[in-house]
Amino acid sequence: MGLFNSQRFNDIKAVASAPVITIGLTASMGGFLFGADTGQISGFLIMRDFLRRFAQYHPEAEELNGVPNDFNNVREGLIVGLLSIGCLIGALIAAPISNRLGRRIAMILLCGVFLIGNTVQVASVRAWYQMAIGRFICGLAVGGLSVLVPVYVSETVPKQIRGALVATYQLFVTMGILTSYCVNLGTSHVDDSAWSWRGALMIGYIWALVLMAGMFFLPETPRFLLAQGRKADSINALRWIAGKKGRQNSALVESQFQEMSAAIDEEKRFASKSFFSSFDPKDKILYRTLLGFVLQMFQQLTGANYFFYYGTTIFQSVGLTNPYVTQIILGSVNVVSTFPGLWFIERYGRRKPLIIGGLWQCAWLIVFAAVGSEADPNSSTVGSLLIFSACMFIFGFASTWGPGVWVAIGEIFPLRVRSHSASFATAGNWSWNFLLAFFTPYITSAIQYRYGYVFAGCNLIGVLIVFFFYYESSNLTLEQVDEMYTDPDTKPWQNSSRREAMEDEKQRGVLNAGLRDGPTVDHVENRDVSMESQTTKETERAV
Structure with a gap:
């Protein structure tokens, strides 16, 4: 089954409103931030001013580096690797923070954490461990955003375009890496100045501020609002996301709301499961x-x-x-x-x-x-x-x-x-x-x-x-x-299951064709009954 066919194109076109595209591109700046912060350190390690300030004195390194300084393995590994430790911790704590404060507010706060970590690095003068600590703090933000950005997009945009917009996050990661390489090339022309690496770090403020400012104007995810019992806010968010189509077709918004309600009711059945259940x-x-x-x-x-x-x-x-x-x-x-x-x-x-x-x-x-x-x-x-x-x-x-x-x-x-x-x-x-x-x-x-x-x-x-x-x-x-x-x-x-899935996909395509003009009450009720049946099977297996 090909990626680009006329039916899929029509399904995407039907839900690809301006607000949906704005959400995908704005939230994916979290991936850009991730890529930019990951890629820049490679260039810093050979900048002469960075070596003079943070590396050890090694006269034999003069021929390779242009300065009699070089990193030993411990210092280089810590400066590079502490970002990953911060990311690990940030990824683990992002879920409980977002469950309490909401996806949108949590992402805004993480952007603030990144700005703090970046400032710690920019303010570094001679202490290599200050640079490492700054990267660790940035890692907390980058790791948290690596979890929350896909969650925010997945819980916000329509299912027909969800895969493409979640994949946009990965695309933005690669674009961030490439951009950091280009910035390093530009600032390397002032290699004997602190601006060679500080300039690259200060450009990083732009990516964080773009994401932070954008999230102030985007809504909280309708799913989170509904899980908190805020039904009216959830419906308003769905209408905003649907844009003009939502104002013209209230049945579209209603069907999305009912689908979310059924999914949340299903998840609540397993809410008591602990980490050790995995x-x-x-x-x-x-x-x-x-x-x-x-x-x-x-x-x-x-x-x-x-x-x-x-x-x-x-x-x-x-x-x-x-x-x-x-x-x-x-x-x-x-x-x-x-x-x-x-x-x-x-x-x-x-x-x-x-x-x-x-x-x-x-x-x-x-x-x-x-x-x-x-x-x-x-x-x-x-x-x-x-x-x-x-x-x-x-x-x-x-x-x-x-x-x-x-x-x-x-x-x-x-x-x-x-x-x-x-x-x-x-x-x-x-x-x-x-x-x-x-x-x-x-x-x-x-x-x-x-x-x-x-x-x-x-x-x-x-x-x-x-x-x-x-x-x-x-x-x-x-x-x-x-x-x-x-x-x-x-x-x-x-691969027998794959052939069965193809037949099932065709059947769903016929059903979707009948629903394209908007679901009826009977369709919603039948879907709820089907979901209840699947939930019952899952509960029996869990028991």
């Missing part, structure tokens, strides 16, 4: 929780952040005159490759892109490691081949494992443990993000480009895990995914 072996809950954690872990172990965090350092070491340009090339590949990635996942399902992408990434990491470790690093040909192999690797990652793992996390967990299991899985991503950021300087100093072989092996292991443990979930409802995991006769490498 580790219940019954119905493969433990299986799926650990699978989510492992998929997130191996997304980090693909080696992508090896290039994003330390790319300028890597390519400076082979004698490239301007490693900032190399980073811009890698960042551009990352952005462009995200677009076909969305099509791959929709057209070929979940498993195939992850398996083929893992093998592709493995192959190019082997090329990268072999060329870097066996050839003359001072050769321009070697440098060009290293850049090319890195670009090919990033193309594979950005179009498969980058978005694919996040799609998996949103689909594999049953409703009763979804928030807890997703939090645990996300913790796996950020914890391994920190471990790689901190230990990469140690490892590269010992084995240099042979580090690529390590990541190549990790990609092969990731492929095997996907093949033997991850079920194909494309074209299935979340309820069908839950049934598939609990069916002892269905194996991950079987």
Whole structure:
């Protein structure tokens, strides 16, 4: 089933109001903030003023860095990696804060936290630990926004366009990374001044202020308002989001309100479940929780952040005159490759892109490691081949494992443990993000480009895990995914469920065609009865 067909285009066009597009683009600035903050540190590590202020005195580093200063492994790892620790904590605390204050207010507060962390970094003079603490504070905001932005968009925009706008968040992450590379290139021209890195940091205020200002004008999510018992506010928010269509078609707003009401009533049945319910072996809950954690872990172990965090350092070491340009090339590949990635996942399902992408990434990491470790690093040909192999690797990652793992996390967990299991899985991503950021300087100093072989092996292991443990979930409802995991006769490498899902999709298409002019009371009642039946089945399994 293709991504772009006339029926899907018409469905999207029917709900793509100006307020909906505004919500998607404004909220996705949280992803831009994430990408910009992640990508800038790579350039800072080779700026001469940054080295003079925060690195140790090493006379032998003069030839490489232009100044007799260089970072040891501990200091470099902490400055880079403390952002990830902040992100880990921010991701864990974002949910309870937003449940109490609301998604919108929580996002505004997190933007304020980012501004504080950025100010701590800008005000750093000589203390490297002040820079590290500032990055940790920014991480609290970035990690919290990495959870809340997709939640805000998912709970606000219509379901027909929800996937595209949630995916826009990932696109904005890659755009933020590329923008930070371009900013680093621009400020590197004043490399002997504090403005080389402070200027880049101060531009970061813009992204946070844009998101903060935008959220002041956007509504709270209708779903959160309804969960708080504020029905009138929820309906008003739905009308604002629908724009002109909502004013002309009250049945559209009413149907969305009824659908949310039924979903919230269903969730309340499982509200008493605790975090430890995610580790219940019954119905493969433990299986799926650990699978989510492992998929997130191996997304980090693909080696992508090896290039994003330390790319300028890597390519400076082979004698490239301007490693900032190399980073811009890698960042551009990352952005462009995200677009076909969305099509791959929709057209070929979940498993195939992850398996083929893992093998592709493995192959190019082997090329990268072999060329870097066996050839003359001072050769321009070697440098060009290293850049090319890195670009090919990033193309594979950005179009498969980058978005694919996040799609998996949103689909594999049953409703009763979804928030807890997703939090645990996300913790796996950020914890391994920190471990790689901190230990990469140690490892590269010992084995240099042979580090690529390590990541190549990790990609092969990731492929095997996907093949033997991850079920194909494309074209299935979340309820069908839950049934598939609990069916002892269905194996991950079987595709029979996919054919059944295609037939089910056709039936839903016929039903949607009959509802296109607006649902009737009978349709709403029948849907509620169906949801009640599915909820009863879920409750019986939980018991």
